[in-house]
Amino acid sequence: MTLEFFIGHINYWLFIVLMMTGFYIVVSAGNLVKKVVGLNIFQVAVFMLYISIGKVTGGTAPIFPTDMMGKIKADPEIVYSNPLPHVLILTAIVVGIATTSLALALIVRIREAYNTIEEDDILEIDARTARAENIIHGEAMGGRA
């Protein structure tokens, strides 16, 4: 692998690093808020991938000059970047914000109900509830709930 190859694909390398960082945090973090942060990094990595592929070498901002009447005077000499991925990512950012806010709202309710936001504690409380259910409902059926 040459240095040129590495630098030529720098946006993809950054994407991979960022995506894996985010993904690792989602999987490994025990704190629910940290998981959401990881999810955000994971999503931002994808945003970066999309935005970086919209760049055309030597391209400028994709804004057509217009004359006084509002008629487009496109110059075929000028190279423009691709605006479509940017527009897509605007939508994806909105989705990401909605997801984050919903997740945080859920965490608030979890904290009210469980009095903790550590995953291990929540799992333990859930397991204890399940054991209690086992004793009430399971033994009557000769099995486990």
Place this chain on the structure above:
Amino acid sequence: MATASETPHIALTLRDHLPILQVLVPLCTAPLIVLLGDRRIAWGLAFLAAVLSLVVSFLLLMQVMDGSFISYHLGGWAPPIGIEYRIDAANAFVLLLISLTATLVLPFALRSVADEIPARSHTLFYACFTLVLTGLLGVVATGDAFNVFVFLEISSLATYVLVSQGLYRDKRALSAAYDYLIMGTIGATFFVIGIGFLYMTTGTLNMADMAERLVGQGDNRTVQAAFAFIVVGMGLKVAIYPLHLWLPAAYNYAPSAVTVFLAATSTKAAMYVLLRFMFSVFQPEFVFDTNLLLWILAPFALLAMFAASLIAVFQTNFKRMLAYSSIAQIGYMLLGISLFSVTGLSATMVHLFNHGITKAALFMAVGALVLRSGNTFYDRIEGMGRVMPLTGAAVVLGGLSLIGVPGTAGFISKWVLVQAAFEADLWWVALLIVASSLLAVIYMWRVIEVLYLHTPHPEAIHKEAPLSMVIPMWIAAGACVWFGIDTSLTMGAANTAAIGLMGGTDGMALTPTVGGLLGTGH
């Protein structure tokens, strides 16, 4: 590039706008419900939206039953530049399932939701419900890859809220909703990465256009990565066996009405997207070695059929048992895909519908039992079949359909699946399908034994469920029998859909054959 002003004015009737009305009606209803803010009106509006969606989806299916498709251009912008809604037999069939379930669930929800959720949350509950409906219908109707992601997230986000509403009965609904949110978002993000790779390769987002440009790109590593990302991402939403971990808790702790709707529709819509991408966009016969599909997907499908069924056998809660059974049933659909033939895909499509109505009937029975017994642990619902004869009988009918007894809808799908296995010379797969159905006999028999052969629990209310719950339940249970005897609608649509899907690019051709209705001014 055709702009809106260049498109000649064509007189349009409401009929031409059906594809967009399918999504628009529930989408506009949701904010209306929130703005009016009255809980009585909320239910009425949601029900009206569901009924209108059902009418629209039925009209659409009638138009495309002959194998043609409708291409609707949003705002008159012609594809591939503009967003296209494309209705063919495959998605019209799924649209019908989704809107039919919504129409059945809402009357059922009236009592069930009143019982399980405090009154102050009802307005927002029904608003979220219509949003889920919007998202699912949009995912299925659209022919634009990025649009799929947007609608997918609309429906998923609203679903997480609905699942969390179970917190008034059990606080574990909150952690279930959170887990579902994390896994669902990872799935959706994987899907978006896949779409990004496809866009990098083809420069288009229109699924039909994408399919044409992907021909002969099978060796392209970017395309292969896109395929993997899309299959894994959608696999999380479908709950394919090793990716199913969110499902049991989400189904178990969600309010009963939500579980009915989710079990019957949301995994089915995701399954449709998976089918659409695997067959219409990628066309595996060009892109990939088809045997690979069998050896990658079939083991997971078989694992789901056996492992999830076995876990279901050992449950002591009816609702949780049905959740595991759902994972097993998704295995059958996946098996149909992995056999890679028209018959196999027909089996998947028809099982999608049949399993939807079967699980709707069963989960509605669960809702009725929760109303009368408080919960569905086996020791609480003991003998309830005797005091609730209609609910008990619906469980029996739904159970028979789940097992696949002749004369029920479940039999039709398993019969076609076994046929597909024999067609592929995989007799041992056919044997395994029958063997896993035997596991369904065991777990359904346990429930039926509990419901009928014990004396009723003293703390339960010994009364039949209200008519508003029994009638939708029996429409679904009746449908299990009806579609087990008269298969012209289900098998007809499934077959047309399967032929269209296996047709690959031909099935997604850019030139509209019939009913290219709108904005085709060039």
